[in-house]
Amino acid sequence: MITRHPVLPGQESVWDYPRPPRVEHVSKRVSMELGGEVIVDTDDVVRVLETSHPPVYYVPIDAFAPGALTPGEGSSFCEFKGGARYFDVHGGDEHRPRAGWTYPHPSPGYEVLAGRVAVYAGVMDRCTLDDVVVVPQPGGFYGGWITPEIVGPFKGVPGSMGW
Structure with a gap:
């Protein structure tokens, strides 16, 4: 049994998010x-x-600094969004293999993801959303970004594999 965290005014619970996933533009x-x-x-x-x-x-993809993304090894598949390809991410003298991913030919309903990249916050020096420092989703497998307005519990914590 999963015990949802309390939701305060101005917060969203990840347990109110849909499956299959929803995609939306945000003013952030x-x-x-x-x-x-x-x-x-x-x-x-x-x-x-x-x-x-x-x-x-x-x-x-074009929002990244020149040279910040190079093709990475491997691929994966999401039952909803389709086939993903990985990018290695570079900045300064740092290199993070497979730190970003894209859906070059997303499944129907997810076409807006074409030409876009998501990045694992946990392997960057710092990621912010409207100047709020992001906390990476636990577990290292998923790429969610946690900010104070998002409440869980979040998939990725120990014992959550069956969620």
Whole structure:
């Protein structure tokens, strides 16, 4: 049995997010830093909301600094969004393999994700959403970004594999 955390005014529970996931444009500013450099700073932001997960934020590939993304190894498949490809992320003298991903040919309903990249916040120096520092989704497998207005519990914590 999952015990939902209380939701205060101005907060959202990940347990109110749908499955299959919903995609929506948001009026937020995303900034990412790596190796002492700002590699992304944009307000062209889309988020994906899925039950039990903090939002995953996607920004245009073109919003990344030149050279910040190079093709990474491997691929994966989401039953909803389709086939994903990975990017290695670079900033300053730092290199993070498979730290970003994209859906080059997303499934129907997720076409807005084409040409956009999401990044694991936990491997960046710093990620912010409207100047609020992001906490990465627990577990290292999922790429959700936790901010004070998002409440869980979140998939990725020990014991959540069956959620």
